[in-house]
Each structure stands twice: as structure tokens, then as C-alpha cells.
Amino acid sequence: MKLTDLNRHGEIGANSMFAQIGPFNILVDSGLNPKALGYDALPDFEPIEDLDLDLIILTHCHLDHLGSMPVVTAHNPTTPVITSAPNELLAPRMLRNSINVMKRQREEHGIAEYPLFLHRDVAQFSKQIVVQRFGRGEIYFKENETIEVILHPAGHVAGAAAVEFIYNDRRIVFSGDVLFDAQRTLPGAHLPKGPIDTLILETTRGAKGRESGHSRASEVDQLIDKIGSILDRGGSCLIPVFALGRMQELFKIIYEARNLGSLPDSPIFAAGLGMAVCDNFDKIRRRTQLIDFDISMLEKMNVKSPEPKMRPGRDLAKKGIYLVSSGMMVEHTPSYKIAASLLPHQLFCSFPHFIIG
Ligand SMILES: [Zn+2]
Incomplete structure (x- = not known):
């Protein structure tokens, strides 16, 4: 196997891996760098410019893995895009929103090349999606050779998949973004067992272990305590969240805390792309039972x-909890406007969420 990382800036960015396994040209993900603008936000496509891709894999629908897929499929209009059932529903929604954001940035920053793709490119990308069930292998052929592709649940966010390739009895696994802890909306990763010949693991911590004393449960308890104390003294909480995954997780956390009596009832306001994703999550639950989110x-x-x-x-005008995307508090988004209203007040920052009260 020859592996080329197309992410030009390293770190979290335009994630995209080009794997040449025997005769098969395979692209795993094609993201858009949230910290870059214009063509610079794309992966470096030069190594795949003059060749035809045989398979494209989409691991999940965060934009740093999905955001430039329509650019790739426009150049490879017959290549299957293999992904999980939830991603078939989520990807077009996320990409259409991304077009709107790019159009706005074109006006604000004068970036002539924006948007990098159009709605018809998203439609073309959607047409190429081939849904594959978790754990079930599919075999692809080229030049009398075969490769088996298996998707495995990767936790992290609805639809997230790790991908396993079996070629000449060798097992190659790309983890994608992976989370082994269960979340409120979905179970943790369930990766393949047994000897793996090559593992390409995405991790923000490298080989470092987790700090002791910090668990997901203790972070959630701390968050609920903080929200409760702000509401008790008549304040408002702004919780900026990522539209895909985090907003739905927070709704469940707040709902369960209220039912347990650990959070007082208060008005809840919500806005942004995350609300559309809530509708999609409910559909995904009904269709696939892969996640737990009831609208x-x-x-x-x-x-x-x-x-x-x-x-x-x-x-x-009204006190309460404001749960809004975008998580990055980009200018003109709901979270940015609400933060501007709250600014004269005392400010708390609580990792991994910002809360202003
Ligand atoms: Zn992700």
C-alpha cells in the first residue's frame, strides 16, 4: 500500500487520505479546513489530479472530513462513495449549508472562488453514494484483483464509520474520528477484532493517555451544575455547539438532568443548522435504530x-438556556449575536463548552 496524506496544513483541517492498495486508487474522506479560506481550505488534490479513483469512502459528516467531497465527485462522476446509512441523509444537509456559508464569505471577504461547489455538485455527490451496512463486507474488482470493504461503527458522531480493507489477506483499517465512550445519542466505537496488518488511527492526543480525574461523566456533571447556578441567580446561559452531534447530545443531557431534578425548568431557546440536524437525527433513529434521539x-x-x-x-428579551450553533461563534451566526447581547455580563468559560451567564 502507498499512503499519501492530502491534508496540506496538518492538524485538524482538510482531512483526506489517498491509499493505493494494489491496483485500487482509494480516497478516504475529503474535508474542508475550517481555519483556512478559499482554495487553501481544500486538500492538496495534485497527487490524484490525473488518475481515476476506484473507491471513495466517507467516514462521517463533520466538514473537516466531508466538506470538499462534491469537488472530488465532480472529477470522478462514476466512482462509488461508500458510506453508512445515516451519512446518506446528513451529508447533503451539511454540504448545502456549507454552500450558503461560502456565499456569505464571498461577499464579506471578497473570495472570488467561493462557493467551491454548487447545489448541482451536491446532487451529483448524493447520486454516487452507496450505502453499506456496518459489519457487512462488499467486494470490488479491478484487473482480476479484488478488495473487500467493511465499515465498522466508530462512535464519535451519528453515522461515523471506520473502514477496513482486506486485500491479498492483509487487513488495513482506517479509524476515521473514533470515540470508544458511549454518548447519550449513540454507542461507542466497535472496531474489528483480531490481528490487523496496518492501522491508520486519527487521534488528537497522539500516544498520550487521558488526564486522570477527568471523565465524560464528571464533565457533564460540572456543566449541569454551572448551568443550574446561573439560572438560579436569574442569568442566561449561552451554549454554542457544533450543529452535528453536539447540539443533539446537549438536548439529551439537559432533558435527562431536568427529569432527574438536577436542573431547574427554564425556557430553552435553540437555533441554527443544528435544529435541522435534529430532524435528521429523529429520521435516522426511526430508519436505522443506530442512534437514540427522539425529537x-x-x-x-x-x-x-x-x-x-x-x-x-x-x-x-428572555432569560433561559440558549443552545445554538455555530460552535465556533463565527460572526453573524446566532451564537455570535447572542454572545454580543450577553457581553456586559459576567463570563464563564467551561471546557468543552463556553457558557456565558
Ligand atoms: Zn469528526
Whole structure:
């Protein structure tokens, strides 16, 4: 196997791996770098420019893995894009939103090449998707050779898959973003057992272990305590969240805490792309049973949209919990506007969420 990392800046960015396994040209993911603008946000496609891809794999729908897929499929219009059932639903939604963001950035920053793809390119990408069930192998042929492709649940976010290739009895596994802990909305990763010949593991911690004393459960408890204390003294909480995965997880955490009596009832306001993703999560639960997210929970908590008129420095019309995307608090997004309203007040930052009260 020859492996080429197409992520030009390293770190979290335009994640994309080009694997040549025997005669097979395979691309695993094609992201968009959230910290770069214009063509610089794309992976470096030069090594795959003059060849035809045989297989494209989409591990999951965070934009740093998905964001430039339509550029790749526009150049490889007959190559199957192998992915899980939830991703078939989530990917077009995320990509269409990305077009709107790029159009806005074109105006604001004068980036002539934006958007990097159009709605028809997203439609073409969707047409090429081949859904594969977790744990079930599919065999692909080229020049009298075969390769088997198996997807495995990777935890992390709805639809996330690790991919295993079996070629000439050798097992090669790409983990994608992987999380072994169970979350409120989905179980942890379930990766293949037995000897693996080559493992390509994505990790933000490298070989370092976790700091002791910090667990997912203790972080959640701390978050609930902090929200509770802000609400008790009549404040509002802004929780900026990533639209895909984190918003739905937070809804469940808040819902369960209220049912247990560890969080007082208070108005909840929510907005942004994350709300559309909530609808998709409910559909995915009903269709696949791969995740646990029931949209009726939002109705039970009487979740509303924030008041449309917000001015920097002027208090929010209503106190409560504001759960809004985008998680990066980019200018003009709901989370940015609400933060501007809350700014004169005391500010707490609590990893991994920012809370302003
Ligand atoms: Zn991810």
C-alpha cells in the first residue's frame, strides 16, 4: 500500500487520505479546513489530479472530513462513495449549508472562488453514494484483483464509520474520528477484532493517555451544575455547539438532568443548522435504530426560537438556556449575536463548552 496524506496544513483541517492498495486508487474522506479560506481550505488534490479513483469512502459528516467531497465527485462522476446509512441523509444537509456559508464569505471577504461547489455538485455527490451496512463486507474488482470493504461503527458522531480493507489477506483499517465512550445519542466505537496488518488511527492526543480525574461523566456533571447556578441567580446561559452531534447530545443531557431534578425548568431557546440536524437525527433513529434521539423531547421541553431582534450590549428579551450553533461563534451566526447581547455580563468559560451567564 502507498499512503499519501492530502491534508496540506496538518492538524485538524482538510482531512483526506489517498491509499493505493494494489491496483485500487482509494480516497478516504475529503474535508474542508475550517481555519483556512478559499482554495487553501481544500486538500492538496495534485497527487490524484490525473488518475481515476476506484473507491471513495466517507467516514462521517463533520466538514473537516466531508466538506470538499462534491469537488472530488465532480472529477470522478462514476466512482462509488461508500458510506453508512445515516451519512446518506446528513451529508447533503451539511454540504448545502456549507454552500450558503461560502456565499456569505464571498461577499464579506471578497473570495472570488467561493462557493467551491454548487447545489448541482451536491446532487451529483448524493447520486454516487452507496450505502453499506456496518459489519457487512462488499467486494470490488479491478484487473482480476479484488478488495473487500467493511465499515465498522466508530462512535464519535451519528453515522461515523471506520473502514477496513482486506486485500491479498492483509487487513488495513482506517479509524476515521473514533470515540470508544458511549454518548447519550449513540454507542461507542466497535472496531474489528483480531490481528490487523496496518492501522491508520486519527487521534488528537497522539500516544498520550487521558488526564486522570477527568471523565465524560464528571464533565457533564460540572456543566449541569454551572448551568443550574446561573439560572438560579436569574442569568442566561449561552451554549454554542457544533450543529452535528453536539447540539443533539446537549438536548439529551439537559432533558435527562431536568427529569432527574438536577436542573431547574427554564425556557430553552435553540437555533441554527443544528435544529435541522435534529430532524435528521429523529429520521435516522426511526430508519436505522443506530442512534437514540427522539425529537418529541424538544416539544416536551417547549424549545423555542430566540427573539429575532438582538442588539449588541442590549439584554436578551428572555432569560433561559440558549443552545445554538455555530460552535465556533463565527460572526453573524446566532451564537455570535447572542454572545454580543450577553457581553456586559459576567463570563464563564467551561471546557468543552463556553457558557456565558
Ligand atoms: Zn469528526
